[in-house]
Amino acid sequence: MDTIICGIQQIGVGVADVVTAYNWYIKAFGCDVMVADADGIAERMLPYTGNKPRRRRAILAANLQGGGGFEVWQPMDNNLHYMTAPARLGDYGTFAGRVKALDIEKARAHFLAVEGATVMSEIVTSPSGQKHFFISDPYENIYDIVEDGYQLMNIGFPVGGVDGELIGVSDMDKSLEFYAKLVGYDTVVYDVTGEFEDLACLLGGNGAFRRARIVPSYPSEGPLSDLYGQGSIELVQAINPAEAPKKLYEGRWWGDPGFIQLCFDIKNMKGIRERALALGHDFVCDGGEDFKMDIADGHFTYVEDPDGTLIEFVETFKIPVAPKWGIFLNLRKMNEHKKLPKLVIKALKFMRIKSFK
Numbered sequence: 601m602d603t604i605i606c607g608i609q610q611i612g613v614g615v616a617d618v619v620t621a622y623n624w625y626i627k628a629f630g631c632d633v634m635v636a637d638a639d640g641i642a643e644r645m646l647p648y649t650g651n652k653p654r655r656r657r658a659i660l661a662a663n664l665q666g667g668g669g670f671e672v673w674q675p676m677d678n679n680l681h682y683m684t685a686p687a688r689l690g691d692y693g694t695f696a697g698r699v700k701a702l703d704i705e706k707a708r709a710h711f712l713a714v715e716g717a718t719v720m721s722e723i724v725t726s727p728s729g730q731k732h733f734f735i736s737d738p739y740e741n742i743y744d745i746v747e748d749g750y751q752l753m754n755i756g757f758p759v760g761g762v763d764g765e766l767i768g769v770s771d772m773d774k775s776l777e778f779y780a781k782l783v784g785y786d787t788v789v790y791d792v793t794g795e796f797e798d799l800a801c802l803l804g805g806n807g808a809f810r811r812a813r814i815v816p817s818y819p820s821e822g823p824l825s826d827l828y829g830q831g832s833i834e835l836v837q838a839i840n841p842a843e844a845p846k847k848l849y850e851g852r853w854w855g856d857p858g859f860i861q862l863c864f865d866i867k868n869m870k871g872i873r874e875r876a877l878a879l880g881h882d883f884v885c886d887g888g889e890d891f892k893m894d895i896a897d898g899h900f901t902y903v904e905d906p907d908g909t910l911i912e913f914v915e916t917f918k919i920p921v922a923p924k925w926g927i928f929l930n931l932r933k934m935n936e937h938k939k940l941p942k943l944v945i946k947a948l949k950f951m952r953i954k955s956f957k
Contacts, residue, residue: 603871607828608668612860618674630757631661648854666752666829667700667761673855681856688804690838692907693848694859700748700760704731710758724798727790750829764831772837789813808839863912867936
């Protein structure tokens, strides 16, 4: 069985106060389906936690309009490592999350009204003609709000879930090969070089860049693929930058404030490791098949992209649908190619919350 990439499951973002931050993310991004709330010791990420187990609390949440979710993290030891300087476009690693918006005008009006959100630009147009704009959350994380027509269900919210990430790279050709061969993002929507008005609002965005937006060519498969929809990644390489790019994860630990990882929901962890090994990017961490995250269950692993950006893979075994009534989905027993009926996924609406304590 070859590996099936079901979609982008979530992006990880570290914060200093997970309760305050997650409540803000509910208001801002509509990720009000709390799939898991896990508070425990992270013993399987030692290369990224100073070689010591680290207590953390992580909330995995989704927006039922469609797209990936958010995994909001708080290290509970109060030993936080922040970036030493603000991220500049072209720095290596996750520069921005990308979030879907069915109506870009309504989305911008929404963020203008959300306390704590900073709208950084007017509505601008990417090289493919996609309308988008940038915002910053209260924790200085940047999000690219992108017009996308996908919708699983209408919950009446101005934005949907996560589309993907904007990632800074040092060698575009090497990164294009990595993401094409590892996760099948092998269709290039655009690959252009120059100066771009739609990036001018970003720190360092007035320079010259090579930028490529990539999407998968494979058909959507897997149990939860209708929740995720199609994702995309934008890779950006600075051309003769005024300041030497830095690694955004340098000096930080797993879960520290800022973006942590881009996570793919997959089937067949053995197959993804074979792909990674063939590219010279073996797992840097392996959580094992016995890992549980609150009431969810799965197998997680990590690799690094050519610039050290963390890419996570999760093979989901069990998810809650209506935990109050003891209803869970056992995905181990499903045909790995088969999608869950949309009505089953929409049943997650019974897990929506208005606020979190």
